[in-house]
Amino acid sequence: MKFQWKEGNRADLLINGSEYFPAVFDAIRAARREILIETFIIFNDEVGQALKAALIDAASRGVRIEVTVDGYGTADLDGDYIAELAAAGVHMHSYDPQPRRLGVRTNLFRRLHRKIVVVDGELAFISGINYGWDHLPEKYAMGKQDYGVRVRGPIVGDIRRAARALLVEHQAVQDLPDSQGETAPAGDAPMRLAIRDNYRHRTDIEDHYVAAIRAARRRLLIANAYFFPSYRLWHELRTAARRGVDVILILQGRPDMPWARVLSSSLYSYLLKDGIRIYEYKERPLHAKIAIADEEWATVGSSNLDPLSLSLNLEANLFIRDAELNRQLHAHLTGLIDDSCHLITPEVAERGRWWRAPLMFMSYHFLRHFPVSMGWQPGHTPRLEPLTDKPPGKQQALDDADKEGYESERNG
Structure with missing residues (x-):
């Protein structure tokens, strides 16, 4: 899949989670047909809960939802969170999950590090922002400074094709349409996905x-x-x-x-x-x-x-x-x-x-x-697995004091 420059697009800059999360959640709440999400990390915290609520609401309207998380970055997401989404009809996938060795995650390399959202084939987001409190620097001292863009126009079709290809190539889905039609021009910016x-x-x-x-x-x-x-x-x-x-x-x-x-x-x-x-x-x-x-x-x-x-x-x-x-x-x-x-x-x-x-x-x-x-030394072929069979249990939450001095163990 080789992507080319596409004319006729518009990009809106989104700085930090304080701008990014509301824009993404509003787009999810407005979805009519389809939501594709890829991310490295989801925390079960205030941000993760807001994401879950928006996804469950969209699923209740019959929107098809495919969420792909990384098996290393989201290894600690608890079973109750996953079960609620699955019960609502949200399809969750884990990229290359691996068992722990002596309680330690060993699948550090070749991670799914992309952060993509595509809604109805018409609106997309690309960023470096994960779904967690640590992307709210205005609220928490150790919150991270980061950036994303919301895009409209023909480039959205390429972003959707990339997200669909990951699911299809790993045989996670068989019935996801290849195209939803060419997205209409929305601006005058040429863009290229890599x-x-x-x-x-x-x-x-x-x-x-x-x-x-x-x-x-x-x-x-x-x-x-x-x-x-x-x-x-x-x-x-x-x-x-x-x-x-x-x-x-x-x-x-x-x-x-x-x-x-x-x-x-x-x-x-x-x-x-x-x-x-x-x-x-x-x-x-x-x-x-x-x-x-x-x-x-x-x-x-x-x-x-x-x-x-x-x-x-x-x-x-x-x-x-x-x-x-x-x-x-x-x-x-x-x-x-x-x-x-x-x-x-x-x-x-x-x-x-x-x-x-x-x-x-x-x-x-x-x-x-x-x-x-x-x-x-490839060791194994990375795979996608359904994220529906994790045992219930609560992910340990960090209180505000912990968040002030938190140091992430994930290169997100």
């Missing part, structure tokens, strides 16, 4: 990033949660900076997982030498997977710029040519830089380099080759 899988689309998202970096003439601004790029992305960013492009990275300064910052910061000295500016976002955990180039190009989606996203996980990003969306993202991100970021100087980057340099060398080259070695 997915990453372990079969035919191994480098599609990375290829689009590389093309945008090579084409940039004035500015590149990347905000990414887990930044440990491939050789060629690193090379292209440094080359762009050397030819005079203003290359800016916004990375985690208050990470939900400290190792992520350790790995990213090990590259700082090399990036700064080529004139790349690096800012660390300090206000809260940064979960962004967005970028802009010059005055028109932008991308929003689920893919980090690290080995898991670029080489192992199933991901989905939209690539958008829209001057207004680019302007909104630029204004927002420069506002973050002014208000909530710390500039990394060469002096800061060099601190502790005497012990970090050997660690950086070993970890960088190991992680760059690790996905290849994983490809040599």
Whole structure:
């Protein structure tokens, strides 16, 4: 399945769960025929409960609903939650669930990391946002800063085809129509969907990033949660900076997982030498997977710029040519830089380099080759299983005090 640029679309920027969740839930409540959802994580909390209520309401109206979650990210969702949705007629699927070993989840690699919603083949959402309280930064101190887009137009057909293909190829459904007709134009923005899988689309998202970096003439601004790029992305960013492009990275300064910052910061000295500016976002955990180039190009989606996203996980990003969306993202991100970021100087980057340099060398080259070695040892074929037979039991809820200091164990 190869996706092309589609004309005639409109994208609305949604910042954080406070904008994203109401928009998604309103769309679910307005659905008439079909809802397709893919996500890495659902928590049984205030957000998960709101999602469940909206889905049950839609199912009661006869809407067909297919929800696919990741077997690692949503391993702790309790049976009662699942049973309520199943009883209402919601079809739930788990991507590559695996048994625990000594109580520990071992199925870390090749995860379903996409965050997609398609409603009636007419409206779609793509983001990096999971369904949980930790995407409400306005309410919780450790809530994550993140982004999504609501899109209308012909591009929705491609997003639906990608969501349908996952279900059909894993034989989770047999009767989901291939097409609901061409979606009418809704704007003037060209868009292209890129997915990453372990079969035919191994480098599609990375290829689009590389093309945008090579084409940039004035500015590149990347905000990414887990930044440990491939050789060629690193090379292209440094080359762009050397030819005079203003290359800016916004990375985690208050990470939900400290190792992520350790790995990213090990590259700082090399990036700064080529004139790349690096800012660390300090206000809260940064979960962004967005970028802009010059005055028109932008991308929003689920893919980090690290080995898991670029080489192992199933991901989905939209690539958008829209001057207004680019302007909104630029204004927002420069506002973050002014208000909530710390500039990394060469002096800061060099601190502790005497012990970090050997660690950086070993970890960088190991992680760059690790996905290849994983490809040599597939172990098993990922599968979709119905999520209806989990034993009842309550997922342990986090109280507000816990949420203030919560550190996620999932690279979501």
